[in-house]
Amino acid sequence: MQGLPDGFFDADAVTLARTLIGAELFFAGAGGRIVETEAYRADDPASHSFRGMTPRNRAMFGPVGCAYVYRSYGMHWCLNVVCHAVEPGSAVLVRALEPLEGLDAMATRRGTSDPRLLCSGPGRLTQALGIDGGQDGLALDKPPFALRPASGPVEVSAGPRIGISKAVDMPWRFGLAGSRFLSRPMRAVSS
DSSP: OOOOOOTOOOHHHHHHHTTTTTOOOEEEEEEEEEEEEEOOTOTTSSSTTTTTTTTTGGGSSSTTTBBEEEEEEETTTEEEEEEEEEEEEEEEEEEEEEEEEEEHHHHHTTTTOOOHHHSSSHHHHHHTOOOGGGGOOOBSSTTTTEEEEEEEEEEEEEOOSOOOSSTTOOOEEEEETTTTTTTSOOOOOOO
């Protein structure tokens, strides 16, 4: 499998969010193709890093290419890719995967064998892969993680982010066009 090119993570969050569509992400042998992401920059009021470093968001200010894993609403873990060494505090939320490997383990963790429901949403994704706060700060290109670039060109759609209350109109949600594994259908951005 092809490795990541040098400087892969040292991109701004919006660029990396687009670039991650079609890439493959695995954790301890389970995973698949990334089909949905959202970008969060340090100067973005919806970003956890907007008000500076805290114990919770410390990983966002760490080395690029590491995981920022946090608990959302006290119930679900969410996985982010830390990026852009020039603008610390930027990250990309991995919202959905198309499951490719480790489907039996994912189905057991999720309590469903429907591939569409395994990783279609940030909380479902981390539950299916077995990711929790113990992986916060780990490198995403080293075991137990593996991240491979897209094997070829992909068609990416964009729309406003979802599940947030600030900067809701930023078109920084990206999806693999036509994928049935998105967490929600993509709302078109008006020009």
